[in-house]
Amino acid sequence: MEFFKILKKYKNARVGEINTTHGRILTPVFMPVGTQATVKIMTPLDLEEMGYEVILANTYHLYLRPGVDIIKKFNGLHKFMGWNKNILTDSGGFQVFSLQALRKITKEGVIFKSHIDGSEHLFTPEKVIEIQNILNGDIIMCLDECPPYPATHEYVNDSLDKTIEWAKRSKLAHKKENQHLFGIIQGGIYKDLRERAMEEMFKLDFPGYALGGVSVGEDKELIYRVVEWCGPMMPENKPRYLMGVGTPEDIWYAVERGIDMFDCVFPTRIARNGNIYTAEGQIAVRNSEFKEDDRPMDENCNCYACKNFSRAYIRHLFNVHEILGMRLTTLHNLHFMIRLIEIIRKSIIDETFEKEKEKFFKKYRI
């Protein structure tokens, strides 16, 4: 079976299908983040019932705890965490470069300190492939250097040299056919470097490509510019993955420019702080203004939380620090995200993308 197939194109936007040994992934897709082999507070059954077909897990965190030896005993993450659908593992690069545990970057790889016990570790492209081979995710990523933001053209240029070299070594090191290794396009905010990154990476003929280094910092413009430059230029017949991005507005923007895959901690993280998505935009359901509000979190939502509980009840749960509150808001936000993706997919198939987008933002206030 083909790894990736486009089912429908509408302008630059596409509906597609990824197939792996753990089943199908319809694209565009939003991947919930399961950093430590759990999408926080959710069970695999919750995710499956919502319709999720793929989640992301973080190599850096799992390498440190529980460690690869334990996951090896379970023949990989799927069995360890009880999730039988697709898993994408990242390379750990983003964490190593952003958690400031960094010690030294060399041509060979990167030496970093564990954020847990301060112990020193070396990630090389080969080592990261080896770890991901053990985790056994269905889609895996090349180790890349994720440059800081902002950074000079010279710094990003040198960094990109390393990322390209590491991608070549990653490809050589990876042998397992059931795991699909993606290349990552870096290059910071420099158009010429993003273009060079694409040129070099596309030569390596990975089965899919990601745009990296866009979710650093607070600057949305960075995301939008990189997507604008690269989205439509990436190989047509391969999945295009925008790493670490996914608010509703970012997803609409990027799908329109040809992006297929998203992951983001935002929907689950804000949920745990009592912030929820509704058709009218984000609201802080734990605010006291909702203390007598008998409406569901989102009147347009048919998730278990919205069908059974009021804002007043959810607000009460947050107010008295009851975990059920976070559980219900997480469930709702993940339900909101998958429903959003379904609306977007349908609008591509029906060729009503612009109309649906307009309809969405007529109510939804950013």
Added chain:
Amino acid sequence: MEFFKILKKYKNARVGEINTTHGRILTPVFMPVGTQATVKIMTPLDLEEMGYEVILANTYHLYLRPGVDIIKKFNGLHKFMGWNKNILTDSGGFQVFSLQALRKITKEGVIFKSHIDGSEHLFTPEKVIEIQNILNGDIIMCLDECPPYPATHEYVNDSLDKTIEWAKRSKLAHKKENQHLFGIIQGGIYKDLRERAMEEMFKLDFPGYALGGVSVGEDKELIYRVVEWCGPMMPENKPRYLMGVGTPEDIWYAVERGIDMFDCVFPTRIARNGNIYTAEGQIAVRNSEFKEDDRPMDENCNCYACKNFSRAYIRHLFNVHEILGMRLTTLHNLHFMIRLIEIIRKSIIDETFEKEKEKFFKKYRI
């Protein structure tokens, strides 16, 4: 329909059925504790799927937060918390007397300070009935004085006078037919006082009776002595409720002596600390000895957590402070408790109580 009906008696043990406007409760029954209108981390659906027919909620906590005005807007707790089966509310007495927020006990009632903001409040028997009428639980309790332990005969004797007087006033104050008001037998560790309490309380003809003041302190002997004295003496045709008790060993002991109802925070509280019930006894699943253990928490259990996850995974979740760990252990322990109750019920019906009890404790180590 009769409020309580005995379906089967075997020696002092009974299988019965309580009926209210929110459905049936088979007894013996274990009631999970939903202090703040939530059984911690569980949804109402989780509880229903396990087979729970009644939960307990705490009047003291709900009176303080969210407050009765908000619950009144929802016509009671059922709608507020999305639970359509039975609810038992306590009188708040236990919390007021045990949280050391106590200010003053008079004949009129008890003045206490909120543990949240230090504000002063008065609970009288009438006020507590009024609050419980608003909460609208199916079974409600009279305000009682829960004497400290240990306490002198004289103190407990005076305290009992108040509890009896308050029970009379509670009965007069309660008018709602859909809510069944239980009397509470106090009397500390003094057999003559427990006997006097029973004599006076039974005259008041409540539809059910509870044994109170047994779960204070650490002394199991207190529970066992009071159950031994009172269990078989309580009215045959009314439910008998042992308040605040329910480890597996306590339940076997008390059912054998005629007790029908139990509530206890223990199974859910220990779960949140990573301690679980198994057929072999309690184990601390978060211990490092389980870090590679691919067996389920309890090999004899068919709950969702045991069917899908290993001890190694649950241990990992606790180790990295992931809430899903507590969610799965809570689910398991509640599943264990209801299964235990089912075994006990069946053993009464089959007249194999002693044999089943022996079989249970052959494996289960306290």
